[in-house]
Amino acid sequence: MSDVIVAPETRDLGELAGALAQWLAARMPHAREVWITDLAYPRGAGQSHETVLFEAHWREQGEERQQGCVVRIKPGGFTVFPDDLFVQQYRVMKALAEGGEVRVARPLWFEENPALLGNPFFVMERKTGRVPVSIPPYAREGWLKDATPAQRRVLWRNAVEQLAAVQRVPLDGFDFLAGPNGERGLAQEWDKYTRFARWLQQVEPLPILDAALERLRGLWPGNQPEGLVWGDARIGNMMFDGNFDVVAVMDWEQPSLGGALHDLAWFCVIADTMHGPASTYGAPLEGMGSREETVALWEHLAGKSAADLEWYEDFAKFKMTCTGIRLGHLRGAPMMDEATMAKRLKVG
Incomplete structure (x- = not known):
């Protein structure tokens, strides 16, 4: 079960190795005899981008060298989100890697020409560690389930520290993340997901989404601290490494300048x-911080107030519902039943 591949699209890895070797050789002028080995799709994670792990080898100045890499390819037909933020994803990771406070894999090269792999792509360094995967759920089986409560406590604290570190990043230089019409703050995230809801309803009418938006609009939060949005904060x-410290913060495919509380809300939900208490995968994992502990630690480390977090959590559930509906459309899977959706969105 632990080696389930969930990549949205796959290809012949032998052909990919040859194409990447030629491409890398052109980008490393001092390298000789570039070759690629150990190509593999990540196990148990990654449902929107085709992502392939590999080892790059070459000779330089008479010595053999090696670099673990990851290639991330822009989605083609399997597009989960209406907004194309592939270039922004690369740029935000590059900026964060240069800043150093948020631990991300260092982006190495970007290729905008779709001729080689069918779509633009970028290559980043490969980090080594363990990921609490969703398939199968980490709360049901795997290394985190098998860890001690004390080890889980270390992991939780280190995770919240990185979550808060995102909110300490100065926003100077991140103007490229503003919305289509220059929106920033809550207005940007609100615009993104109201457009997402309209996009979904081109396939089928979903009045429950309109009702949820109306409810949220009527409860508009007063607390709107500025901040960078990671987009899938979990x-x-x-x-994580063997000491349960964070090695890398991954999947920056929907970043924005939408404000500090979106990621905290998503993380908590x-x-x-x-x-946690609402887990469908068994008893809560002892040692993982409660919602109250997470919020208190985040406020202390981020230096921002989490007032009105409940609104942002409801908005996060709306975002998750939109994403789930879209994934269902792509996979031909049945949508969440209306009663469950209404309960989740607090409408009806």
């Missing part, structure tokens, strides 16, 4: 459903 998008 421990399942973090890699996911934590609750995956390993």
Whole structure:
């Protein structure tokens, strides 16, 4: 079960190795005899981008060298989100890697020409560690389930530290993340997901989404601290070493300048459903911080107030519902039943 591949699209890895070797050789003028080995799709994670791990080898100045790499390819037909933020994903990771406070894999090269792999792609360094995967759920089986409560406590604290570190990043130089009409702050995230809801309804009418938006609009939060949005903030998008410290914060495919509380809300909702009181995967994981502990630690480390977090959590559930509906459309899977959706969105 632990080696389930969930990549949205796959290809012949032998052909990919040859194409990448030629491409890398052109980008490393001092390299000789470039070759690629150990190509593999990640196990148990990654449902929107085709992502392939590999080892790059070459000779330089008479010595053999090696670099673990990851190639991330822009989605083609399997597009989960209406907004194309592939270039922004690369740029935000590059900026964060240069800043150093948020631990991300260092982007190495970007290729905008789709001729080689069918779509633009970028290559980044490969980090080594363990990820609490969603398939199978980490709360049901795997290394985190088998860890001690004390080890889980270390992991939780380190994860929240990185979550808060995102909110300490100065926003100077991130103007490229503004919305289509220059939106920033809550207005940007609100615009993104109201457009997402309209996009979904081109396939089928979903009045429940309109009702949920109306409800949220009527409860508009007063607390709107500025901040960078990671977009999919959860421990399942973090890699950890043997000491349960964070090696990398991953999957920056929907970044924005939408504000500090979106990621905290998303993190809390996911934590609750995956390993907390609302988990459907068994008893809560002892040692993982409660919602109250997570919020208190985040406020202390980020230096921002989490007032009105409940609104942002409801908005996060709306975002998750939109994403789930879209994934269902792509996979031909049945949508969540209306009663469950209404309860989740607090409408009806």
